[in-house]
Amino acid sequence: MGCRVTSVSIPKGSIGPYIENSKRKIPSIIGQYENDDFQLWSDDDPFEHADNNEGFHTCGSLRAVAVNLLNKSCWKLNVEIEVSSAELLDKKLELYGDNDASVDVIRPGSSPLVFSEIGRHRLSMTVEPPWAATDVPWGLAGNIAWRLQNVGNGKWVGLNSTRLEFYALNHTLPAPFKSNTVPVELLRQVLLPRQMWTPSDTWENYCCRLAFQDFTFQYDVMNGAPLYYALGTETLADGTKKAKGDFKLGMYLNSVGRRKAVNCYDQASAMQVFLLLSPTITAADWMFMEPFGFIHTTVLVGRGACNNPFYKKNGTLPIVRRSVIERTSFRNHAFVHVRRESNSGLKVVDACCGPHTGTEDLNTYITNSIDSKKNWRWRSEPRVDGEVRDARLGWGITEILMGLNTGEGRRVG
Numbered sequence: 001m002g003c004r005v006t007s008v009s010i011p012k013g014s015i016g017p018y019i020e021n022s023k024r025k026i027p028s029i030i031g032q033y034e035n036d037d038f039q040l041w042s043d044d045d046p047f048e049h050a051d052n053n054e055g056f057h058t059c060g061s062l063r064a065v066a067v068n069l070l071n072k073s074c075w076k077l078n079v080e081i082e083v084s085s086a087e088l089l090d091k092k093l094e095l096y097g098d099n100d101a102s103v104d105v106i107r108p109g110s111s112p113l114v115f116s117e118i119g120r121h122r123l124s125m126t127v128e129p130p131w132a133a134t135d136v137p138w139g140l141a142g143n144i145a146w147r148l149q150n151v152g153n154g155k156w157v158g159l160n161s162t163r164l165e166f167y168a169l170n171h172t173l174p175a176p177f178k179s180n181t182v183p184v185e186l187l188r189q190v191l192l193p194r195q196m197w198t199p200s201d202t203w204e205n206y207c208c209r210l211a212f213q214d215f216t217f218q219y220d221v222m223n224g225a226p227l228y229y230a231l232g233t234e235t236l237a238d239g240t241k242k243a244k245g246d247f248k249l250g251m252y253l254n255s256v257g258r259r260k261a262v263n264c265y266d267q268a269s270a271m272q273v274f275l276l277l278s279p280t281i282t283a284a285d286w287m288f289m290e291p292f293g294f295i296h297t298t299v300l301v302g303r304g305a306c307n308n309p310f311y312k313k314n315g316t317l318p319i320v321r322r323s324v325i326e327r328t329s330f331r332n333h334a335f336v337h338v339r340r341e342s343n344s345g346l347k348v349v350d351a352c353c354g355p356h357t358g359t360e361d362l363n364t365y366i367t368n369s370i371d372s373k374k375n376w377r378w379r380s381e382p383r384v385d386g387e388v389r390d391a392r393l394g395w396g397i398t399e400i401l402m403g404l405n406t407g408e409g410r411r412v413g
Contacts, residue, residue, distance in 0.1 A: 002085025004160045005146050006120060009037035010065055014074040017173050017180040019064045019187070022051055024402070026181060027063050037078055040065060041162045050163055051184075058188050059142040064165035066182065069137055070279055072126075075168060077106065079123045081159075083115050090114065092151040095123060097144040097164075101195055105129035105140055106164075112151045127166050131195040136203050137277045139167035139191035167191055170279040176247070176397040177276070183402050185253050190274050203281065204338060204349050204358030207274040211267060211301075212355040218302030219352065220261040221312040224330075228252040229265040231395055245286070245395040249273060250402035259302065264352040267301065268334040269397055271349050275338055283339040283346070288394030290332035292386040294322075294371040300353050307371065309353075322371065329384065334394055337362070362388055 015028050015038060028038055040063050041049065051060040067074040081095065093113045097106030107126050115121060132138050144164050149156035167187050173180050190210065197206055211217070220227075228248045233241045247269040268286050275284040297319055300306040306318040310328035320327050335350040338358055348365040350356040356365055372385045 002088055003081055003083050003148055003157070004043070005079060005162055006043045006082050007039060007080040008041040008144075008162050008164065009039045009078045009080075010067075011076070011078065012036055012038050014067050014076065015065055016068065016171050017066050017169070017177070017182050019066050019167070020181050020183045020402075021062045021064060022053060022060070022184055023062060025062070028065055038065065039063070040077075040164060043160070046162075051165075053188070058165075058192065059163070060184065060188065061141070061163050061165040064141070064167070064184050064187070066167040066169055066187070068171035068279075069168040070134060070171065072128075072134065075127045075132075077125045077127060077164075079125050080120055081123065082120045083118050086118065088115055088148070089118070090116065094149045094151055095125065096147050096149065097125065098147065099129075099140060099142050099144055101140070101142075102130050106144060127164075129195065131199065132168065133199065135278075135280050136194065136201075136206070137167070137169040137191050138194055139165075139169075139187055140195070141165040141188065141192060169277045170281075174276055176273070176400055178400075182277070183249065183400070185402070186249060186273065186277075189253050189256055190277065202358060203278045204275065204347070207271060208349050208351045208355045208357045211270050211274070211351040215256045216259050216302060217255070217262040217267070218259050219300045219309065220263050221300075221303060221310055221318075223313065224263045224310060225261075226263045226265040227261060228255075229269045229397075234398075243395050244398040245269070246399045246401055247273065247397045248401045248403070250404050254404055262301065262352075264330075264334045264350075267351040268336050268394075271336040271351050272397055273400065275336065275349065280341045281338060282341050283337070284349075285337045286394045286396030287335050287337050287348075287391055288332065289334070289386050289391040291384050291390060292330040292333040292370065293384050294327065294329040294373065295353060295369060296371045298353050298369070299355070301351065301355075306353075333386070335365075362391060366391075 018026050018028050020026050049062040051062045094108045096104050099105050109124055129140050143161045145161045146159040147156045230246045232244050234244045235241055272284045272286050275281045297307040308320045308327050311318050314326055316326050335348055337346045338349050339346050347358045348356050348360050349358045
């Protein structure tokens, strides 16, 4: 074919945040750099960094890389190609990279290539698939099929394939992320599916609906107990104890598609982590509200329409008459308060019931969610309806754990 790609790399100054790969290593921090580049693929050993994860249905890389979503100059790769045919010399050419989802996911610079001699040539290419945006995180993973096109006659020739896993997101990740490091499994489950969604979706709507419907979790209608969030304590250097919240993200992501049980603490934790991947989100606070109360008939995650969330525990139905004594309620509830960079107002995201996708303030959310007993003239029990004053910052997440067993805790970062 007269030409082939021999290596793909990225300038080390473009990298950030850092990705912890599936082997729990962070090669973009400790990796091999040549000429200030971090090598992503080389034909010296084409499969050296391949990471084919059947559980996530991903053809990934142990050298997955993340860059600043807001700075398109960081979306560039350095691609080295070897020209071995004189037929390619002194012609205007363009190099493109395609993958299974789309053509032209990697694009050439502004000027066509003109090779004047046989040998190896270093090119600057831009990763910009059709679903790429500068305000919503995105990614791509898999094999890149390269093709060289003759600008003059439009003919093209296929070259070899290389492996690439590339993400654009928040350049500086806040707590609960540690050391500006993010686990690759999170990016694979949250960022890669976005290429199939409507480009106009807000990040809040996308993340909420992903966890609420696509991940197929089901609310625990027996006890409402958390499986992935655990509240505990940590001892500080001065001997005092402080509340801490662990989110078992590895277990949560490994349960996607398996119809596993969750509660509101689990879903609020997922929303806090997912939302903070975007630089346009300036706050995503884990909120706790007690009391909460009876809920309007709404959709409970994985359970359908419901106004009686613990119907399995007392053998009733998901929807009952408002006034029956067997009707159950949320004693407390967790959700996320989110603020956008472009809007100083706080909005609610709730991926447990509703869902509520970041369009309501707290007052509106409470009105739309809680079936107030003030409207029940035949009930005279003490107040159990939550009000704005009952919502406060919860314990939230202090540690992200990637272990796959209940007792296993691998902190990220």
